[in-house]
Amino acid sequence: MSLNVHYPTASLKPRREESLQNGHLWIFSGALQQSPHWIEPGGLVDVKSSTGQFVARGYYNPHTDIAIRILTRDIEQAIDENFLRQRFRNAVALRRVFDPDHTNAYRLINSEGDGLPGLIVDRFAEILVVQIHTAGMEHLRSQLIDALLEETDTRGIVFRNDSQSRRREGLELEEPRVVTGGVPMQVTVRENNVLFLVDPLQGQKTGFFLDQRDKREALRKYTKAKRVLNCFSYTGGFSVYAALTSEKTQVTSVDISSPAIETARQHFILNGLDPQHHQFIVADVFDYLEQARSSGEHYDVVALDPPAFAKTQSARTQALKAYRRLNTLGMQVLRPGGILLTCSCSGVIRMDDLLGALSQSAQRVQRTVQVLETYTHSVDHPINLAMPETAYLKAVFCRVE
Ligand code: SAH
Numbered sequence: 001m002s003l004n005v006h007y008p009t010a011s012l013k014p015r016r017e018e019s020l021q022n023g024h025l026w027i028f029s030g031a032l033q034q035s036p037h038w039i040e041p042g043g044l045v046d047v048k049s050s051t052g053q054f055v056a057r058g059y060y061n062p063h064t065d066i067a068i069r070i071l072t073r074d075i076e077q078a079i080d081e082n083f084l085r086q087r088f089r090n091a092v093a094l095r096r097v098f099d100p101d102h103t104n105a106y107r108l109i110n111s112e113g114d115g116l117p118g119l120i121v122d123r124f125a126e127i128l129v130v131q132i133h134t135a136g137m138e139h140l141r142s143q144l145i146d147a148l149l150e151e152t153d154t155r156g157i158v159f160r161n162d163s164q165s166r167r168r169e170g171l172e173l174e175e176p177r178v179v180t181g182g183v184p185m186q187v188t189v190r191e192n193n194v195l196f197l198v199d200p201l202q203g204q205k206t207g208f209f210l211d212q213r214d215k216r217e218a219l220r221k222y223t224k225a226k227r228v229l230n231c232f233s234y235t236g237g238f239s240v241y242a243a244l245t246s247e248k249t250q251v252t253s254v255d256i257s258s259p260a261i262e263t264a265r266q267h268f269i270l271n272g273l274d275p276q277h278h279q280f281i282v283a284d285v286f287d288y289l290e291q292a293r294s295s296g297e298h299y300d301v302v303a304l305d306p307p308a309f310a311k312t313q314s315a316r317t318q319a320l321k322a323y324r325r326l327n328t329l330g331m332q333v334l335r336p337g338g339i340l341l342t343c344s345c346s347g348v349i350r351m352d353d354l355l356g357a358l359s360q361s362a363q364r365v366q367r368t369v370q371v372l373e374t375y376t377h378s379v380d381h382p383i384n385l386a387m388p389e390t391a392y393l394k395a396v397f398c399r400v401e
Pocket of ligand 1: 204208209212232233234235236238254255256257260283284285286305306307
């Protein structure tokens with residue numbers, strides 16, 4: 001909209017503009033010839049090539065390896081409320097694929113995937129839960145609230161700025177809080193017509209793991225009248241979908257968090273299921289699986305959806321070991337011909353790594369594994385094509401003889 005907008009300048013080393021021209025949104029500090037002067041962390045900058053040409057506009061943080069995150073490549077695009085409104089409108093349009101009578105919980109803004117690095121917004125019915133991960137987004141906080149109120153028909157906005165990742169940006173961790181409107185303690189949402197309760201203020205991350213919706217749906221075809229073990233169940237997402245497939249299905253949900261397991265039990269009741277027919281266990285999954293193996297327990301279906309084992313490149317080796325151990329244990333409690341769903345949400349672990357860990361586990365226990373389905377993200381978690389490193393979720397369904 002506004003012509004001739006100017007921001008302080010950051011210059012790139014020769015040829016470092018190419019990945020940006022391909023749509024990548026990060027500039028590492030090593031790519032900068034000259035850092036911008038007199039600018040506070042999170043301030044807006046214009047990025048110029050080594051020959052002085054405008055390349056992109058974004059925000060700068062001298063404290064992080066990623067020095068600049070790009071917001072636009074349009075020289076005439078000012079970064080203001082109008083910019084945010086355009087991006088939000090675009091994101092809202094994509095999510096119209098969801099019929100709200102069927103699914104009214106989804107990720108509305110997926111950071112880089114929606115052209116808004118550092119911003120996550122999850123929609124739970126009429127409530128929005130916002131996470132600001134970077135100093136640059138923090139600068140846009142008030143415009144962001146106004147733009148969300150304008151572009152979405154939300155009844156209330158909650159800020160969940162309690163993620164550890166904020167520290168790297170030099171930001172404080174905040175107590176979860178309602179910033180506008182009325183927000184109930186629990187919101188009832190529908191996901192593929194299955195009901196869940198979300199606690200926007202106290203739940204893990206933003207309250208519910210929306211990234212597993214399509215995998216939960218996919219699991220249904222394997223669970224009819226089966227014994228299902230859902231490891232790292234949290235509030236029982238996979239468990240409820242499985243239990244709904246047949247009265248004869250029996251589900252065991254295991255998680256280390258006792259409030260999560262309690263909510264899982266409530267989710268069974270909410271969906272008309274009798275929790276007495278199922279098991280809810282507060283335990284460390286590794287301990288539980290070892291015990292189950294020792295006592296000769298066998299399941300027809302095992303789901304493994306652990307938290308991220310590796311958050312950094314340096315933690316990769318350790319994480320791969322943990323995935324191997326976990327999948328080995330998972331296979332050992334699976335009857336021959338049973339179905340294993342294994343997931344990884346570690347950004348630094350690629351699909352190949354997960355399949356490799358699976359293959360080593362199979363070798364260790366002398367089982368034959370057929371890969372049936374592989375998944376990444378669903379439509380509400382779009383990935384920027386130029387930034388495959390932001391695709392964190394991998395899921396594999398396989399049959400284990
Ligand atoms: N599958 C869930 C999301 C899992 S998130 C869903 O569909 O909603 C990861 C979960 O693992 C969290 O609930 C966390 O409490 C749990 N967790 C982390 N470490 C654990 C451990 N060692 N044993 C059991 N649960 C663990």
